[in-house]
Amino acid sequence: MNLWYRRKMPTASSHRRFALSAACASAILASTLVVPTAFASAPARGIEAPRNGPTAQSCASGVSTYVHDVSDDSDGVLRKFLDWDPLTGNATGSLHDTGVSAPLDPYSRFFTGGHSIIYVVTGEGALKTFKDNTASGGSLLTPVRDYGGDWNTYGTIWSGGGGRIFALSHAGSLDVFSVASPSSGSGAITKVKTVAATNPAVIAMESANDVWAQGSKIYTLRRGIADRLGEVKEWTYNEAAGAAPFGSASVVVTGVGTKTLTGWSPGPGTIYTVGTTPDHSGVASSYTGTTDLMELANRDVGGGIHGDVHADVAACLASPPADAKPVLGSAPPEEPAPQAVSDDSPDPAPQNPAEFTGKFTLGDGSPGAGLPVRVEAIDVTSESSDESELTTLGTAVTAADGTWKVALPATLPDDVRQAAAANGGAINAVAHVDGQTGSGQVMRGTDFVVAAPASAPATARALVASAAEDDAPSKLRPVTDAMGQESEQPNEVQTAYSWASRDELNSLDTLGERALPEYQSDTSGIPQGDPFIVKGVDTKSMKVHPMDGGCDKTKSKVIDTQIRYTAVVEGHAAWDSKASVDYDTKMSTNVEIAVKTGSNWTIEGSATLGSAMSVTTGYTNMGPHFAKQWRVPIEYKKIRETWKCNYGKNTYYRYRIQGGKYKVPNSGAVGKYGKDVRNKDGSAGYYKSPASHRAWVARGSYFQLTKNRSTKFSGAVSTFGIKLGASTQYDKDHKQRITAGSKTNARHDIWGKNDKVSGKPGVFYSF
Known part of the structure; x- marks a missing residue:
């Protein structure tokens, strides 16, 4: 979630979105509170998790990435990109604009939960879920469930695709919710933990330019200012009984620049960043790595990315076959077309050029x-x-x-x-x-x-x-x-x-x-x-x-x-x-x-x-x-x-x-x-x-x-x-x-x- 977006001064028509509400978002949660003994990432979208751990065949490539475009000339639209080779951060490729979009007004916020489920908090504060069915020819925002409630109590909301929703309240504390049946988008949502505003990790999330998650890993991005290099830190969330919710952070990316305000991860080992505002360029960069600091993989992996960005997070990533042609959904059979040849006919003379x-x-x-x-x-x-x-x-x-x-x-x-x-x-x-x-x-x-x-x-x-x-x-x-x-x-x-x-x-x-x-x-x-x-x-x-x-x-x-x-x-x-x-x-x-x-x-x-x-x-x-x-x-x-x-x-x-x-x-x-x-x-x-x-x-x-x-x-x-x-x-x-x-x-x-x-x-x- 781009924190500039959530912190910008509200207009008269958006006061309800940013107002502090006395109503608690948990009032909408009807199921019994159950605190799980451990937190683990869910399997990759649409793939069965192997018993002995993920294999290259079970991991995801072609991960959907969504951008909520609320630029000056837009009435609000959710645009879909295809992250074809997320494992390498598209080192020799790019994020593909699929041309698929759906209206999403500027006063709404969204985040993803994996499994092609998209969560939307409306301008009035209601939480709704949608299913992205475009890979099979359906709608980008197919309605699933309207949870209602007042989620405007929270300034920033995100999910790492592991059956958890993280919500940072305007008061500064962090509420964690469990999602039943996360692959359906219709299961009950239950609050399982509140982390105090004084927790160092929560303080970092509150002061970050952006925060997102991949499974149990939460990332905070701080852009560079003057002589201070921008960086991305990784925090590991833990729900084990008696354990601290967060340990110490590790820096995973440095030098992200003074105009970088947004980040996201399609899966483990890959991070994307983009300077969306006030830079206006919308050029994304990718970083990859599994230990210590990640390295820059592609400085220009995609352009025109303006607004809040979330990926349909996968539990593990794989590169597509070397000869595979990037296409959204199943590639249709090649249609008849002629081989390209040049036209050797002479240029027509203009009508009386004099x-x-x-x-x-x-x-x-x-x-x-x-x-x-x-x-x-x-x-x-x-x-x-x-x-x-x-x-x-x-x-x-x-x-x-x-x-x-x-x-x-x-x-x-x-x-x-x-x-x-x-x-x-x-x-x-x-x-x-x-x-x-x-x-x-x-x-x-x-x-x-x-x-x-x-x-x-x-x-x-x-x-x-x-x-x-x-x-x-x-x-x-x-x-x-x-x-x-x-x-x-x-x-x-x-x-x-x-x-x-x-x-x-x-x-x-x-x-x-x-x-x-x-x-x-x-x-x-x-x-x-x-x-x-x-x-x-x-x-x-x-x-x-x-x-x-x-x-x-x-x-x-x-x-x-x-x-x-x-x-x-x-x-x-x-x-x-x-x-x-x-x-x-x-x-x-x-x-x-x-x-x-x-x-x-x-x-x-x-x-x-x-x-x-x-x-x-x-x-x-x-x-x-x-x-x-x-x-x-x-x-x-x-x-x-x-x-x-x-x-x-x-x-x-x-x-x-x-x-x-x-x-x-x-x-x-x-x-x-x-x-x-x-x-x-x-x-x-x-x-x-x-x-x-x-x-x-x-x-x-x-x-x-x-x-x-x-x-x-x-x-x-x-x-x-x-x-x-x-x-x-x-x-x-x-x-x-x-x-x-x-x-x-x-x-x-x-x-x-x-x-x-x-x-x-x-x-x-x-x-």
Whole structure:
């Protein structure tokens, strides 16, 4: 149990959970109190205990591990992981996210008792038991018994799977309960002992950051503080008549870190720890050993683990067969699927890449018709802090459906031609629409677009085509009073509190391809309210007509720069395989652009980054049980824009964040690992995928993607406190590759996210 979680300040709706109750939890216990003469661990889940002690065949592998996720963006959910090789602490493997979950509100607490039994203390204090039947196709939380009572008397409750429940009261004493028929989850619960609050072991439990058990062994975790190393201590519980309940403790793990707050054990000889809060990374580490201090087995055994964690504790552990393929429950027979082959058909040519196109709408989605459009090149902004005027590439008027198009000039202006040459041939531009409502409210639409001359390299034309796949209508948004003045820009300390910056701390890719919020704040969480409402008036559906006098050309000035590592590709290698990704020779990526409209930021299109690189970067033959994004350093600019409207009477300011060159910071890495995406792999994702997306890789062979574009990473980068998305064009220099091993127990399966692997999958996953 994560003690931070139980000790955090209660909200008004959770007072009942944390209130000290005069009712005794033992009032719910109807059976006669029986004090056993000895305490022993129960046999492993679902296995008969051998008469002469456990054997390797009777011990457990594939132990279920549960996480109560109560993170900021969760309404409370219990997630199930599969600990495939707990004996070694998954030294060469990982905790597998099964994709199985069930709602469990944030005001409830849970612990496990072995035998797939899950105990839940509700927000009202009632104790309930559930059975995890997912291995046989059933529910994760199948109700067994409602014991009722008020277990909120206890601040921390846990079990080691040996028929005992340990409950640390708010008053400091430790109550121990016996569970009749622990394998059923329905037996009577009887209090058998109370250990005084003055007992050294109980004092250690009360002051620990976390406490859990495995059989008769109770563990206390204290995180490191300043120069004090964090550690895990082991206490042995004893119920023998006349014996002390606890002897002296032994330290079993040291150096767990200053951010480690949670621990658990799937069975004897293995301990896992994770820093869940306030670290946010959620990366678990494992330790193994049977005598003295345990040794670090795997520093990164799983990611995205946020909240309270308990395992379905086994009495003894064993490693699975060397050729066994990790799967939840019984592995179904292999389904028919083609062998993975590459698509050798030529890339389709984009529709007229030498043309800028787009569509403007009102806030309610109806067309913004009859409005003047100005298209200006944005890569011509000076590298210095001097203000410069953007170069106009053409003008148009929106059609009745809001669409518009502007062809590239037959002869490009010199500054645009030079910028395009430095960008691999692609030309980035911004399209503006300016208008006003009948009441005089100024409205402006912005769309960042890309084009390339017919003579541009194929890579540039391909980037134009991939940018067009994301082309969505851009809304006309109200120009508020705040845009009539320069705003003071937040510093990095302030932007660290933004939603984007906090999400960046998470080791797991929490966004995938989900759309980013329409509005972002660079100093706090997701903005609330409706920005289309100005001074109490909703502007979303107001008719917009051209502005009197229009607006002049945009002037821009670089006011700040940051180098941020940006996800450009990812690789996957689950069971018996290796992953490689390449990002070589040149850039080939589209990165979104954010603009600050009023007080909030919005994504309004993207820029193509096709500039030359002087390095080769990526990773090779990583795995098995490996999946991470690869990031490269890109320089981002914050640019202040100035323009005047209504015959020059009104001056407006706006800010944009735009990606630019590949640039390695001083003493920085040429590329680095990004978010953990192992949760996309494995049996859960494979059996949920469309059958047409599946294929397999022959033993000892490889398969790679070298055409079309990658999946779009919604959370590719956080810069200036704002999250931007990105996608990369696959080619001979940018690819995702998997190499299958030689194990013969099962074939190596892969599947495309968006299409068959020989089509436009975006990325392929591994099982």
